[in-house]
Amino acid sequence: MQEYRVEYSRNPGNVWESLKTLPPVSKENYNSLYEFSKATSRYHFNETVSDLESLDSDCPAVIPVKHFDANWNQAVSELITQAKPADFGFRKTTRLSGNNVLEENDFRRWGYDIDGGYTIANRILNPNLQEPLQYILDCFGFEKPGIVKFDVQMPGQCFYWHLDAFGGVLKNERGDFEKSSTSDLDQREVMRTIIFLDDQRLGQVWQQGNLSLRWSRGDCITWPWRDIPHGTCNYGHTPRPVLNITGKLTDKTWDFLYGGI
Amino acid sequence: MAEYEGDDLIIAMGAPGSRWSGSIRAIQTSVDVNTTDDDSERIYDLVDGEMPLGWHRGAYWGPYHEFGNNFDRLDDLTKEEVVSEFKRPFSNWNHGIKIIKSHWFSYHIPLLREWFPKAKLIAFYMPDDFCFDWWHKVGGWNITYPHYEWYENDERMRLQIEIENACIQQAFPVLENLSLEEIHKKLGLSTQLISDHEIDEWDKKLPQLREIFNKSNQEVLNNTVYRTFTGIQ
Numbered sequence: 001m002q003e004y005r006v007e008y009s010r011n012p013g014n015v016w017e018s019l020k021t022l023p024p025v026s027k028e029n030y031n032s033l034y035e036f037s038k039a040t041s042r043y044h045f046n047e048t049v050s051d052l053e054s055l056d057s058d059c060p061a062v063i064p065v066k067h068f069d070a071n072w073n074q075a076v077s078e079l080i081t082q083a084k085p086a087d088f089g090f091r092k093t094t095r096l097s098g099n100n101v102l103e104e105n106d107f108r109r110w111g112y113d114i115d116g117g118y119t120i121a122n123r124i125l126n127p128n129l130q131e132p133l134q135y136i137l138d139c140f141g142f143e144k145p146g147i148v149k150f151d152v153q154m155p156g157q158c159f160y161w162h163l164d165a166f167g168g169v170l171k172n173e174r175g176d177f178e179k180s181s182t183s184d185l186d187q188r189e190v191m192r193t194i195i196f197l198d199d200q201r202l203g204q205v206w207q208q209g210n211l212s213l214r215w216s217r218g219d220c221i222t223w224p225w226r227d228i229p230h231g232t233c234n235y236g237h238t239p240r241p242v243l244n245i246t247g248k249l250t251d252k253t254w255d256f257l258y259g260g261i
Numbered sequence: 262m263a264e265y266e267g268d269d270l271i272i273a274m275g276a277p278g279s280r281w282s283g284s285i286r287a288i289q290t291s292v293d294v295n296t297t298d299d300d301s302e303r304i305y306d307l308v309d310g311e312m313p314l315g316w317h318r319g320a321y322w323g324p325y326h327e328f329g330n331n332f333d334r335l336d337d338l339t340k341e342e343v344v345s346e347f348k349r350p351f352s353n354w355n356h357g358i359k360i361i362k363s364h365w366f367s368y369h370i371p372l373l374r375e376w377f378p379k380a381k382l383i384a385f386y387m388p389d390d391f392c393f394d395w396w397h398k399v400g401g402w403n404i405t406y407p408h409y410e411w412y413e414n415d416e417r418m419r420l421q422i423e424i425e426n427a428c429i430q431q432a433f434p435v436l437e438n439l440s441l442e443e444i445h446k447k448l449g450l451s452t453q454l455i456s457d458h459e460i461d462e463w464d465k466k467l468p469q470l471r472e473i474f475n476k477s478n479q480e481v482l483n484n485t486v487y488r489t490f491t492g493i494q
Contacts, residue, residue, distance in 0.1 A: 020438045023490045024388050180388045186438070186488060 001207070002052050004062065005214040006221060010055065012065045013258030018058040019224045021187045027177040032109070033102035036177075037163035040184075042227045043209060051210040059227050061209035065193060065220040065257070066139075070132035076197045076241050079150045083122035086151075088114040090123070096176035099167035112160060120159040124150040133243060136195055136220075139256050142247025149244040155203075158233035164192060164225040169246050184226075188249065193222040195243040203236020265344060267377025269358055271448055274366035275385030276425040277409065277418065278396030280489045283316040284385055285362055287441055287482040290460060291450040295357030298350040299463075305406040306466065307399055313469055315399040316485075320350035321407035322363040333411060335369040340376045358450060367425040370432040374494075381448045384429040386436045386490040392422045433492030441482050447493040454478070 022040045030036035038045070042059045051061040084090070088107065092100040107114045127150040129137060137148060147169050153159070166183070169190065173181035183190040199217045206213040208223055208230045215221075223230065234240045247253075271288075275281030289296050298320040305317035322329025329346050331338055347361050348354045366373060367384070374382065387395070396418070402409065412418040430436070445452045454460070457478055461468050470481045 021490075023386060023436055179390050185387065185391070185490075 001047070001210045001212050002050055003214055004052065004055075004208075004211040006062075006064045006216070006219040008064050008067065010064070011257075011259060012063050012222070013254060015060060015063050016188055016191070016222075016257055019188050019227075020058050021185060021226060024180045024184045027098065027102070031102065031105050033099065033165060033167075034106050034162060036102060037165050037226070038229075040226050041163055041229070042224070043229060045229070047210060049210060051208075054209065059224060061211045061223065061228050062213065063222045063224075065222055067216075068132075068136055068195060068218040068220060070135070070218075072133050072197060075130045075133055079124060079127055080122075080152050080239055080241060082127075083124050083150060083152050085117075085119040086121055086123040087117060087119045091120070094125075094168035096167065096171055098176035099165065099171075107160075110160070119157055121151040121153040121157050123152075136243060137245055140191075140193065140245060140247065141250050141252025141256060142191075142245070143250050144247075146245060146247030148246075150241070151244050152239045152241040153204075153232060153234040154239050155234050155237055159231055161207075161229055161231035163227075163229050166190065166192075166225065166246070183248070187224060187226045190225070190246065190248050191222050191253070192225055192244065192246040193220060195220045195245075197241040197243060198239075201236050201238045201240070204234050204238075204240045206230070206232045267380030270347070270377055270380035271358055271360045271383055272366055272373055272377065272380050273360055273362040273383045273385070274364065274370075274425075274429065275489075276367070276387075276389075276392045276422040276429075277364060277412070278392030278394070278399070278422065279385045279387045279426075280395060281362070281385035282318070284444075284486045284489050284491065285360055286316050286318050286464065286466075287485045288383075288444055288448070288450070289319075289360060290441075290454045290478075290482060291358075291445050292453050292455055293358050293450045295351065295353070295359050296463070297352040297354075298359075300350070303350075303406060305400075305404055307404075309398070311473065313466065313473070315404070316466055317404075317406055318464065319360075320362075322346065322361060323365045323407070324411040325408040329363055329365075332363050332365040333368070335365065336372055343376070358448075364425060367428045370428060382432075382494045383444075383448065384433045384436070384492045386426060386429050386433070386492065389419070389423050389426055392426070393419055396422075429492070433494065436490040436492045438487045438489075439491050439493075441479075441486050444486055444491060444493070454482075 022042055025039045027036055054061045112118045126148050170181045170183055196215045196219045200215050209228050273285055303319055305315055306313055307315045320328055323332045324330055328349050412421055442452050460478055
């Protein structure tokens with residue numbers, strides 16, 4: 001695994017435009033959400049391959065978007081106190097049953113203690129954002145309603161190694177993976193983006209493919225959601241807060257990605 | 262005389278509703294392609310509100326069509342009969358690369374590869390449910406060109422889309438979004454397009470699309486091909 005410090009030498013609009021998509025597959029042949037998602041990923045899944053080179057390809061392990069800077073410390077401190085543990089029971093309320101069955105199969109197969117309190121982070125769904133955090137959300141100009149989460153990974157929590165399936169985000173279009181959404185046919189139509197709201201502290205890890213990220217407060221990243229496996233953990237001593245925004249792209253989003261804002 | 266191996270052919274296939282017609286039309290903008298199968302009778306468009314849908318142009322081969330009426334049983338024909346049928350709609354066969362398109366090629370991919378080892382095979386793929394829905398959106402049973410009588414009804418249409426897609430997925434392990442330039446290169450075609458002026462004269466659809474989307478010809482053509490998964494051998 002290589003270390004990668006988030007930097008902005010590439011235009012995120014050009015990178016996002018270059019992304020490709022593999023055709024959807026039928027869920028009937030799968031009892032694992034990870035394997036189902038992997039079947040439509042263009043990632044190599046080889047621990048020995050360097051992913052630094054991927055950053056100039058059409059399957060980049062991570063896409064830095066922009067560095068934001070403002071004083072959001074007070075707002076973040078308040079959100080941290082309001083966030084609740086996101087266990088499997090909480091997370092499955094936003095998704096449909098088939099998706100949850102596949103994910104539960106994975107957890108049990110891998111030995112995650114979902115009955116005993118495994119949590120990925122503390123979370124607020126659709127938080128009431130104050131400025132300057134609302135400004136960040138507005139920059140993306142996603143089609144409404146997008147999904148906004150305030151996630152704070154507390155010491156001891158980890159978000160398992162996974163590929164995004166967007167079972168909640170896209171359920172209105174695809175049902176329980178019964179149909180393809182337009183975003184399944186062209187992953188560029190929907191984006192998940194993360195804004196790091198504090199500097200990286202010792203013991204905080206965010207892995208994208210084979211890259212271990214080094215981030216600073218205000219760094220904003222995205223990735224090809226169908227392609228890149230990722231996971232996070234906090235075995236440090238301090239909370240790790242992020243803003244997690246998912247939405248369908250609009251012309252405003254493209255302008256923003258190309259640097260128009 | 263050396264046996265004809267199809268080195269001036271692109272054999273194109275895709276299920277109804279795969280949006281293959283639009284992709285093929287975009288590919289035909291390469292200066293290398295012979296489009297003398299175009300004819301004012303071989304056209305279909307649908308306008309849904311302000312949005313033009315369907316982009317059916319030139320000859321299609323298959324049952325109930327002017328050409329290739331027996332192509333659902335290609336294996337009952339000889340190679341010579343098939344080549345002769347390929348040539349019929351072209352007013353001038355003797356130049357450029359010809360794109361021969363038929364839904365029924367999907368059922369006969371190994372045979373086509375055997376007969377035409379030097380031809381390029383291109384397949385267009387979208388998921389089964391998408392194809393069925395899109396085909397209906399473009400007009401379904403009211404589409405006047407090409408002809409879908411062979412599919413009989415919705416039930417059989419769904420079934421045959423599944424079969425055609427399965428054949429394509431089996432024969433084309435890589436189906437991906439490709440830009441127009443990538444497609445032209447993979448097909449061995451020049452990436453030089455006919456001029457914007459010639460394009461406007463050649464097909465009135467492109468100026469329409471350009472205006473609606475406020476994009477250049479290049480962008481419209483790229484978007485058209487990129488949205489459908491494409492495999493090339």
